Amino acid sequence: MVVQVNPRTRHNKAMEGSQQKVEVNVLLLGAESVGKSALTVRFLTRRFIGEYGDIESIYSHTDRIDGREICFNIWDSLCSQNGEGEGHISERQLQWTDGFILVYSICDRASFNVVQQQVQRIRQAKSKFPGTPPIIIVGNKRDLQHRRTVSSEEGRILALSTDCGFFEISAAETYHGVLLVFHELLDLIREARALKKGAAGIKGIVRSMSAVFGRKRTE
Numbered sequence: 124m125v126v127q128v129n130p131r132t133r134h135n136k137a138m139e140g141s142q143q144k145v146e147v148n149v150l151l152l153g154a155e156s157v158g159k160s161a162l163t164v165r166f167l168t169r170r171f172i173g174e175y176g177d178i179e180s181i182y183s184h185t186d187r188i189d190g191r192e193i194c195f196n197i198w199d200s201l202c203s204q205n206g207e208g209e210g211h212i213s214e215r216q217l218q219w220t221d222g223f224i225l226v227y228s229i230c231d232r233a234s235f236n237v238v239q240q241q242v243q244r245i246r247q248a249k250s251k252f253p254g255t256p257p258i259i260i261v262g263n264k265r266d267l268q269h270r271r272t273v274s275s276e277e278g279r280i281l282a283l284s285t286d287c288g289f290f291e292i293s294a295a296e297t298y299h300g301v302l303l304v305f306h307e308l309l310d311l312i313r314e315a316r317a318l319k320k321g322a323a324g325i326k327g328i329v330r331s332m333s334a335v336f337g338r339k340r341t342e
């Protein structure tokens with residue numbers, strides 16, 4: 124079973140008219156050993172291979188979803204980069220990504236704390252990078268119930284209070300939960316893009332109208 128919270132109403136796919144290929148950049152963050160690579164590899168290959176090594180990579184994966192080609196660029200980041208401390212997010216990462224997947228392990232409270240800090244950092248960066256990309260919080264290792272130290276409730280409350288999506292999954296046990304995470308993020312990214320486009324359109328109309336009326340006033 125997968126626990127899920129949707130932060131907003133689901134995106135109406137009719138909002139995106141054209142049938143061009145859609146490209147989305149997805150950044151996976153979280154503490155060490157929470158399963159970021161396991162999630163990435165599950166999504167790319169449908170497999171769980173157990174050990175993943177310490178390689179930071181950006182993977183590209185194209186899928187056909189609802190009759191449309193979607194290219195996912197997935198940045199599987201390493202924790203504690205450049206001595207900046209756990210949970211650090213670089214400006215390059217913030218500028219690059221269209222959406223975040225923040226992963227913690229349900230058996231590791233410290234990793235949940237890291238996700239809490241990362242949500243705050245991303246939200247604070249909003250002023251620097253307008254239109255903060257959507258965030259999905261993922262509690263991984265759901266198969267290890269006997270070692271659970273973070274309740275589902277805590278994950279859900281964090282997500283609700285910070286306007287993030289939330290899933291509890293086991294990358295080890297199923298592909299389905301991982302697929303849901305990426306598809307939900309895709310929906311939120313498309314929704315954010317449609318809103319941005321709409322806002323730009325309205326701004327354009329307002330600009331044209333003020334140009335016309337502004338000119339008339341000075342005549």
Ligand SMILES: Nc1nc2c(ncn2[C@@H]2O[C@H](COP(=O)(O)OP(=O)(O)OP(=O)(O)O)[C@@H](O)[C@H]2O)c(=O)[nH]1
Nearest residue numbers: 155156157158159160161173175202264293294295
């Ligand atoms: N039981 C269980 N183990 C998992 C699950 N997901 C990942 N693991 C294990 O957790 C360990 C760490 O997984 P990784 O995917 O390498 O974690 P990571 O977050 O990419 O780690 P870093 O690259 O060191 O930051 C590995 O031994 C995985 O096999 C899961 O859902 N359940």
